[in-house]
Amino acid sequence: MNRIERLVCNTMPAPPARRDLFGEALARLFEAAATCAACADACLADPEVAELRRCIRLNSSCGDLCSTTARVIARLGSEPGLARAQLPSCALACRLAAEECERHAATHAPCAVCAEACRACEQACERLLSSLGPAEAARH
Amino acid sequence: MNRIERLVCNTMPAPPARRDLFGEALARLFEAAATCAACADACLADPEVAELRRCIRLNSSCGDLCSTTARVIARLGSEPGLARAQLPSCALACRLAAEECERHAATHAPCAVCAEACRACEQACERLLSSLGPAEAARH
Amino acid sequence: MNRIERLVCNTMPAPPARRDLFGEALARLFEAAATCAACADACLADPEVAELRRCIRLNSSCGDLCSTTARVIARLGSEPGLARAQLPSCALACRLAAEECERHAATHAPCAVCAEACRACEQACERLLSSLGPAEAARH
Amino acid sequence: MNRIERLVCNTMPAPPARRDLFGEALARLFEAAATCAACADACLADPEVAELRRCIRLNSSCGDLCSTTARVIARLGSEPGLARAQLPSCALACRLAAEECERHAATHAPCAVCAEACRACEQACERLLSSLGPAEAARH
Numbered sequence: 041m042n043r044i045e046r047l048v049c050n051t052m053p054a055p056p057a058r059r060d061l062f063g064e065a066l067a068r069l070f071e072a073a074a075t076c077a078a079c080a081d082a083c084l085a086d087p088e089v090a091e092l093r094r095c096i097r098l099n100s101s102c103g104d105l106c107s108t109t110a111r112v113i114a115r116l117g118s119e120p121g122l123a124r125a126q127l128p129s130c131a132l133a134c135r136l137a138a139e140e141c142e143r144h145a146a147t148h149a150p151c152a153v154c155a156e157a158c159r160a161c162e163q164a165c166e167r168l169l170s171s172l173g174p175a176e177a178a179r180h
Numbered sequence: 181m182n183r184i185e186r187l188v189c190n191t192m193p194a195p196p197a198r199r200d201l202f203g204e205a206l207a208r209l210f211e212a213a214a215t216c217a218a219c220a221d222a223c224l225a226d227p228e229v230a231e232l233r234r235c236i237r238l239n240s241s242c243g244d245l246c247s248t249t250a251r252v253i254a255r256l257g258s259e260p261g262l263a264r265a266q267l268p269s270c271a272l273a274c275r276l277a278a279e280e281c282e283r284h285a286a287t288h289a290p291c292a293v294c295a296e297a298c299r300a301c302e303q304a305c306e307r308l309l310s311s312l313g314p315a316e317a318a319r320h
Numbered sequence: 321m322n323r324i325e326r327l328v329c330n331t332m333p334a335p336p337a338r339r340d341l342f343g344e345a346l347a348r349l350f351e352a353a354a355t356c357a358a359c360a361d362a363c364l365a366d367p368e369v370a371e372l373r374r375c376i377r378l379n380s381s382c383g384d385l386c387s388t389t390a391r392v393i394a395r396l397g398s399e400p401g402l403a404r405a406q407l408p409s410c411a412l413a414c415r416l417a418a419e420e421c422e423r424h425a426a427t428h429a430p431c432a433v434c435a436e437a438c439r440a441c442e443q444a445c446e447r448l449l450s451s452l453g454p455a456e457a458a459r460h
Numbered sequence: 461m462n463r464i465e466r467l468v469c470n471t472m473p474a475p476p477a478r479r480d481l482f483g484e485a486l487a488r489l490f491e492a493a494a495t496c497a498a499c500a501d502a503c504l505a506d507p508e509v510a511e512l513r514r515c516i517r518l519n520s521s522c523g524d525l526c527s528t529t530a531r532v533i534a535r536l537g538s539e540p541g542l543a544r545a546q547l548p549s550c551a552l553a554c555r556l557a558a559e560e561c562e563r564h565a566a567t568h569a570p571c572a573v574c575a576e577a578c579r580a581c582e583q584a585c586e587r588l589l590s591s592l593g594p595a596e597a598a599r600h
Contacts, residue, residue: 051569108248149471191429217394254357289331388528
């Protein structure tokens with residue numbers, strides 16, 4: 041994911057946050073979006089699909105939220121309030137998806153990798169959020 | 181948007197919330213996603229594009245969040261915690277986009293319609309959220 | 321979906337196509353995106369989930385494609401080549417999802433409504449595409 | 461982007477295509493989605509925004525199409541016809557976005573990186589498409 045970090049760290053006009061945390065979050069959000077999409081489809085193909093419903097749902101919602109949060113984050117410089125409101129919801133989705141994937145990581149290989157990507161994304165979201173300083177009026 | 185309400189109100193297996201509020205939210209979320217996409221592009225085409233940057237950004241983020249929140253809401257029955265975490269962020273995006281659109285509604289016709297759609301969506305999100313009852317562990 | 325049609329038919333600065341076909345396509349694309357999201361989740365909750373895998377997959381892909389095609393279409397005025405390239409793929413997804421939903425429409429009520437929405441969207445995409453005139457260099 | 465390639469190359473149950481080309485396409489699609497989102501916002505912030513409108517539009521459509529095509533591709537094993545129909549449209553969006561970004565790569569640093577990511581994605585889409593073999597009934 042070098043190009044994303046290069047773009048953010050070397051070329052963005054106004055630094056919207058600590059550039060390293062910003063680049064890391066963007067990279068992890070798109071990585072988790074990808075692993076969630078692939079993991080949801082692998083679970084759907086599994087003979088035990090009925091036992092994997094929650095995993096499919098959480099992967100689907102987490103993937104949707106990661107993709108969208110990444111776009112909102114890309115506009116962080118101008119709308120920090122929206123980013124601050126959106127990051128906790130995305131981190132929650134990553135945590136729930138990671139916890140669920142971890143439950144069958146031993147027997148479902150895609151879940152093991154996806155759990156790892158979701159944990160990394162959760163942490164990147166939390167770190168970026170912490171670096172943004174106290175909220176003013178993000179939540180109404 | 182009758183088909184969305186018909187699908188939700190008449191056919192969904194497990195009622196995930198008050199069906200009327202759920203169908204209304206789904207319909208308003210996709211409506212706002214559509215008007216935000218069209219309004220952002222109309223603003224970008226405007227000779228005064230430099231003055232409309234914030235409107236373009238907020239419309240873009242609001243449209244992204246509405247589309248994704250609608251998908252998360254569609255899985256409300258099984259993951260109410262995620263829906264509860266995501267609705268306030270989406271309502272905030274709708275409010276900010278509506279406020280910005282209202283500022284030039286008098287001179288930019290697409291903004292007038294988009295402001296209306298965003299306000300309707302903000303209210304639908306708030307109403308659905310209120311109906312979900314007290315949060316348990318949605319926010320960590 | 322009156323606001324979408326009002327925005328497109330009454331306020332868009334440069335008419336990107338026949339406004340009625342454009343507004344209709346935008347409305348149908350977001351409607352199908354909504355019914356596909358709700359139908360995929362209803363199928364996933366079904367006791368016969370194993371028999372509904374293809375329906376879940378096609379609904380998921382169709383919903384993704386409808387949402388994105390709607391955004392590409394919203395920029396139709398400036399990039400007609402992209403719209404022309406994207407509409408057939410979206411119409412195909414709608415047709416496949418409709419055919420699959422129709423197969424169990426008699427026993428699964430959400431599929432019956434979703435099939436209808438997908439057919440309406442397929443036709444709206446085809447009509448808009450026909451109105452755009454012969455392609456020049458849309459496909460490379 | 462190692463986790464995406466690991467997930468696809470080592471863990472996916474049914475090989476949907478040459479795994480290396482599949483993993484590469486998924487990684488490039490999400491990378492381009494990220495750089496397009498960041499580049500569109502950097503262009504919108506530019507004092508010469510009026511001259512960058514086409515770049516903003518193409519980046520926006522390309523980012524949307526890359527995200528969605530990645531999800532459709534993740535379901536490639538079961539629905540190759542849809543993947544085959546969608547890849548050319550996505551490759552076209554990547555090519556148009558790359559060409560436009562290249563025009564001001566010398567003076568706009570984000571465009572230089574984004575052009576590179578879009579070219580890499582265009583090629584990954586083309587390679588994956590070539591590997592899928594002759595179409596049967598993907599286009600109607």
